Amino acid sequence: MVAQRPGAGLRPQRGCVDSPEVGDASTDTRAERGEPDERDEARAIAGGVGSVLGARLASALAALCAQILIARWLGPEGNGLLAAATSVLALGMLLADLSLNVSVSRLLAVAYYGRPSAIPRVLRTGALAKGTLTLGVGAALALGAGRIAEALHADAALVPVLVLAAAQLVFDNAATFGFRALQGLHRPRLQALAQLTAGVGSPLLSLLLVALVLGQLPWRAGPRLAQLLGGAFGAVGTGASATVAGRALGAAAAAAVAWWLLVRIVGRAAAAPPAGEPRPVARRPLVEIVRFARNLVWVQLAYIVIFRMDIALVQFYLGERATGLYAIPSLVGERLMLPAVSLATVVAPYFAALGDPQRQGLLARLLHRSVRALTLFYLPAAAGLAAIAPDAVRVVFGPAYDPAAPLVRAYAFVLPLLAYATLLGQLLDYAGLARARAAAFVAAALLDLGCNALLIPRWGAVGAIVSLALSFTPLLVAYAVVLGRRVGVSRRAHARAIARTALASVLMGAGVWALRPDTPGGGGLARLVALVLAGVVFYAVALRAVGGIEPGELGRLRALVRRPRR
Numbered sequence: 001m002v003a004q005r006p007g008a009g010l011r012p013q014r015g016c017v018d019s020p021e022v023g024d025a026s027t028d029t030r031a032e033r034g035e036p037d038e039r040d041e042a043r044a045i046a047g048g049v050g051s052v053l054g055a056r057l058a059s060a061l062a063a064l065c066a067q068i069l070i071a072r073w074l075g076p077e078g079n080g081l082l083a084a085a086t087s088v089l090a091l092g093m094l095l096a097d098l099s100l101n102v103s104v105s106r107l108l109a110v111a112y113y114g115r116p117s118a119i120p121r122v123l124r125t126g127a128l129a130k131g132t133l134t135l136g137v138g139a140a141l142a143l144g145a146g147r148i149a150e151a152l153h154a155d156a157a158l159v160p161v162l163v164l165a166a167a168q169l170v171f172d173n174a175a176t177f178g179f180r181a182l183q184g185l186h187r188p189r190l191q192a193l194a195q196l197t198a199g200v201g202s203p204l205l206s207l208l209l210v211a212l213v214l215g216q217l218p219w220r221a222g223p224r225l226a227q228l229l230g231g232a233f234g235a236v237g238t239g240a241s242a243t244v245a246g247r248a249l250g251a252a253a254a255a256a257v258a259w260w261l262l263v264r265i266v267g268r269a270a271a272a273p274p275a276g277e278p279r280p281v282a283r284r285p286l287v288e289i290v291r292f293a294r295n296l297v298w299v300q301l302a303y304i305v306i307f308r309m310d311i312a313l314v315q316f317y318l319g320e321r322a323t324g325l326y327a328i329p330s331l332v333g334e335r336l337m338l339p340a341v342s343l344a345t346v347v348a349p350y351f352a353a354l355g356d357p358q359r360q361g362l363l364a365r366l367l368h369r370s371v372r373a374l375t376l377f378y379l380p381a382a383a384g385l386a387a388i389a390p391d392a393v394r395v396v397f398g399p400a401y402d403p404a405a406p407l408v409r410a411y412a413f414v415l416p417l418l419a420y421a422t423l424l425g426q427l428l429d430y431a432g433l434a435r436a437r438a439a440a441f442v443a444a445a446l447l448d449l450g451c452n453a454l455l456i457p458r459w460g461a462v463g464a465i466v467s468l469a470l471s472f473t474p475l476l477v478a479y480a481v482v483l484g485r486r487v488g489v490s491r492r493a494h495a496r497a498i499a500r501t502a503l504a505s506v507l508m509g510a511g512v513w514a515l516r517p518d519t520p521g522g523g524g525l526a527r528l529v530a531l532v533l534a535g536v537v538f539y540a541v542a543l544r545a546v547g548g549i550e551p552g553e554l555g556r557l558r559a560l561v562r563r564p565r566r
Contacts, residue, residue, distance in 0.1 A: 041362065042369075045346055048188030053342035055192035059199020060335065066203030073214055074239040081240040084154055085161040088141070092169050094304075096137040099296030100130045101180040103289045106430050108184030109352030113359075118285075120266055123181060125285040134173040142166035157240070164244040171251035172198075178258025187265060188346045194258035202250025209242035209249075295434040299425075302438075302445035306471065310464040313452045318460060326461040328397060328404040329411035332385075333418065339377060340419035343370060348426040354486060364487050370423060371494060372550070375501050378416040383509030384535045385412040388528065391516065395528050410465045417472040424479040436482050444475040497550065504542035511538040 071079050104126030111118040141148075145162035152158070175198050182191040311330070315323045347370050353359045385392070389412065390405040397404070428437040448471035455463030484491055512535045517527055543549060 041366075044186075045366075048192075048346035049342050051189045051192035052195075052345050053339060055196040055199060056338050056342060058196060060338070062200045062203040066207050069207060070210055070239070070243055073210055074243075078239045081155070081158050081161055082243055084152060084158055085165045085240065085244060088148060088152075088162060089165045089169060092137055092141050092165075093172065094300065096134045096169060096173050097176075097300075098133065099293040099300060100126065100133065100289060101177055102296055102429060103293035104130070104177070105180040105184035105349070106292060106352060106432075107285060107288055108181060109186075109349040109430055110432075112185055112349075113353040113356060119185070122285045123262070123266060126181075126289055127177065129286055129289060130173065130177050134170055138166045138170040141169060161240045161244055164241055164248060168244055168248035168251055171248050171255050174255035175251050175258055178255060178262055181262055182258065183345060184349055184352075185262075185265065186349055187261070190261045190265070191258075191345075194254055194261060197257045198250055198254030201253050202247045204246075205250045206243045206246030209246040210239050213238045213242040292432075292434055295438040296429065298438040299434075299441050302441045305445040306448050306468070309449060310452055310467065313456055314461050314464055317456045322461050325401065325404040326407060326464065328393065328401055329408045329465070332408055333411055333415060336378075336381065336385075336415055337418060337422060340374060340422040343373060344423045344426040347423070348430045351427045351431040351487075354431045360488065367427070367483070367487050368494070371420065372497060374416070374419045374423060375498050378419045379498070379501050379505040380508055380535070380539045382412045382415045383505040384512055384532070384539075385409070385415070387509045387512040387535070388516070388531050391528050391531070395525050407461055407465065410462050414465060414468050414472070417469065417476055421472055421476050421479060424476070424483055428479060428483055431483070431486060433482060433486070437479070440475055440478040440482075444471040447471045447474070497548070500546050500548040501543065503546050504539060504548050507542040507546075508535055508539040511535070511542075 070082075074082065104122065107122050107126070108119060111122050142163050145159045145166070148162060149156065149158040175194070179191050179195055182188075182194065307330075311323060311326065314326050347366060350359075350366060351363060354363060386409045389409040390402070393401050393405045393408055425437055425441070428434065448467050451467035451470050452464055455466055457463075459466065480491065480494075512531055515531060515534055
């Protein structure tokens with residue numbers, strides 16, 4: 001199956017007029033001007049976001065279940081070996097990436113809009129550069145496994161785990177490169193398919209291998225297989241080695257799927273005519289890839305400072321218990337970022353055509369509606385989470401984590417900032433403004449580091465959350481100003497829409513707070529689900545009452561779920 005280019009080969013629908021916010025030109029008029037049909041674009045984006053989000057949710061659920069079972073089977077000692085190898089692998093993945101994946105994806109998107117015949121050359125150059133870097137880092141990890149284990153004062157059983165982790169690193173990077181290439185070529189559904197292979201296949205294969213090695217499967221041949229595989233993985237640390245081996249096999253399968261899809265679509269994309277006027281593409285792709293990636297490396301380092309150093313500083317100043325409590329809002333925030341990440345994954349490649357006059361108006365509307373979608377989801381999510389935080393923490397994590405409820409409530413108000421920054425940051429990358437984004441993000445990281453050092457000793461773990469708000473607010477303003485000038489959007493319209501949605505969210509949160517049970521346990525899971533459903537109803541009514549629905553918004557939403565007439 002080969003996905004079509006967004007809007008390509010689809011007939012415009014006759015007799016339809018856009019809303020006042022969009023304009024009054026019919027789709028036929030746009031087709032005559034060479035512009036794509038917006039409703040076909042909107043359906044492609046909505047379908048892509050749904051596919052990517054579904055794949056990410058399924059992957060997160062599979063990984064969570066596998067982590068729980070494997071941790072129980074391995075015990076503290078084996079799980080410690082796995083955690084040590086995973087931490088080393090995370091550093092190796094950073095060194096083997098250096099933002100080349102995003103840089104290649106962005107250059108593929110530029111070629112897609114400007115000169116599709118250059119796509120194979122860009123892909124070959126990027127694959128060669130990424131493959132050389134990945135194999136070098138993987139070889140260093142495998143050959144230096146013994147020294148790394150000694151440096152960590154770890155058992156010798158960590159060595160075979162690290163050797164297998166080197167194989168996982170190579171296959172993971174090959175798969176990730178394929179995912180990003182599919183993203184740059186506007187194939188979100190195919191990207192989601194390949195990511196689902198990795199996200200579900202790796203945990204399942206890890207579970208299967210660990211169960212075989214440790215004799216957890218009720219098969220007659222189970223003990224013999226356990227003995228055979230135990231000899232292959234080593235007498236000590238067999239469970240950790242089997243876990244990493246399963247992850248490597250899953251990554252290899254995902255890489256095979258991603259590259260098979262790429263081989264099928266690249267030839268057709270290269271033979272397609274340019275979407276609009278042909279535009280120049282870099283004559284030396286490797287130079288362009290490295291030049292763009294070096295800006296994003298600073299973003300990666302700044303990301304580590306913002307979202308990893310806060311945990312280290314909480315541990316340094318407050319100890320293990322406070323760190324364990326702070327991990328709860330971090331985990332909740334990470335899971336709630338999935339919709340924003342999925343939307344940014346699908347929308348961002350469109351902004352590689354920012355210099356195309358024929359698509360300028362469409363990109364302005366796309367930016368407005370993307371920000372609008374995040375607003376409609378994350379503002380009520382923040383208000384609702386703040387209202388039910390004590391009940392949700394107790395029901396999900398247990399009474400022992402009750403002190404984490406104020407942290408979750410404080411973190412809820414940071415969620416919209418993180419969501420907006422996630423979307424706008426990727427749009428800046430694909431629009432060719434990575435240098436401006438890197439400068440703003442590094443400045444935010446330094447501000448966050450200083451605020452953490454100042455506020456955590458005084459305010460505890462809440463200080464780390466306040467530091468996030470203080471650093472991301474100016475970062476978000478910088479993103480909005482830079483991108484707004486290039487795209488040409490009305491900041492006043494954005495502010496008005498956000499204000500009305502915020503008012504509806506506050507009214508919803510107040511209604512949910514009034515319905516909260518007075519019982520110490522919060523009423524259990526059934527009561528928590530009832531509160532969430534009541535919040536959805538309150539929000540819909542409040543949004544309508546304060547005029548938070550834009551003209552034509554419901555009509556566009558209905559049009560998304562209708563099939564185009566052929």
